[in-house]
Amino acid sequence: MVSPIIIDPLSATSLRVVPKFNDVELASATAFTVRWESQPYLITNWHVVTGRDPDTGECLDKKHAAIPKTLSVRFHAKGNLGAWRLVDLPLLDPEQGHLWLEHPMGKVIDVVAIPIAAVPDIHVHALDLALADVDIVPTPAMPVSVIGYPLGLAAGESWPIWKTGHIASDPDLDYEPGRPAFLIDATTRSGMSGAPVVLRLDSYRRRNGTQVLGGGMATKFMGVYAGRIHDASEIGRVWRPFVLSELFRRKLIFNDVTRRSVPGRVAACPCGRGRRFKECCGSAL
Structure with missing residues (x-):
């Protein structure tokens, strides 16, 4: 058989x-x-x-x-x-x-x-965006996988290759001000831009501080890979998952996840589209 x-x-x-x-x-x-x-x-x-x-x-x-x-x-x-x-x-x-x-x-x-x-x-085999909410607290040095096509290479005819590296900056901190991305240290190559990045562990800490030890494999969607920040480095940028929600909703989100500060109602909207906050991303707040 x-x-x-x-x-x-x-x-x-x-x-x-x-x-x-x-x-x-x-x-x-x-x-x-x-x-x-x-x-x-x-x-x-x-x-x-x-x-x-x-x-x-x-x-x-x-x-x-x-x-x-x-x-x-x-x-x-x-x-x-x-x-x-x-x-x-x-x-x-x-x-x-x-x-x-x-x-x-x-x-x-x-x-x-x-x-x-x-x-x-x-x-269409869609990635479940709810994987971003899996209760794992990511920290620097944890292993992450970038699921893509380095140098255009594939497994079999067209299956992606999992390249694994490590979280290189605190995931809740923006690598650059106003740009919600963190860094990973991985031997990625051209052809992997646009790949999903995932964290997969069987032992981890939850948000409430409890520790899971050998509790079965859990997967967390960490974001969208966007290439190395410098050609001579192995350091790459990963956009955090909430940018997808903002993209689909066509407006910035202001909550505990995004940590965006709410501006004054008549202030210029931080999205940069040239409108007042109350008429733009703040219209439903």
Whole structure:
């Protein structure tokens, strides 16, 4: 009797993506699938879909100086796990402009969501965003895994590769002021931008201070990987999960998780869209 092949469910959430200008492949990257209000989306980085450095605005493609028009995605084929379907998703529209959703703060938060609509014969294995709320207190030096495609490489035909490193900065602290990301120390490579980052432990501390020892494997979604902060380092940036909620809701969130300070009602909104807080992200507060 042939033993069944066991695939980790999170391996099915990551997909290899290639930004393209016409038929020219500009790079290799990673995206992962989620659902928000039943709508499926691809999550990846702003710099992947724009082809520009979010800090400097410089074009990332030094050979052609081209900007992506489509994103080639290797989706899971419907009804046949282990089979794949290559789809080119448009990124730009002459009338609508870009077809992805950005964070309210724009490129300052290097994360986007691309709606997956009217793509036949694919199956979406969505990462459960509730994994961000799993009761594990993450601390520096804990192991984390980045589930992506280093240098465009894959396991089998198109399965992602888990690269494991360690949390390198206190996860509740912003690496840079106003940009909710923490750092990891991992031997990541190009092609992994846009990958999900997870923490998986069988012993850990809960928020109430109790310790779990050998309580069974628990997985916590830690955020969206966005590449190394410097080419000569192994230090990479991970955007915290709540930026996805802000992106989908189109407004900043002010609570104990985000630790954002609530400004005055008539003050300029901190999202930077040029409106007063009470008319913008503070409209429902």
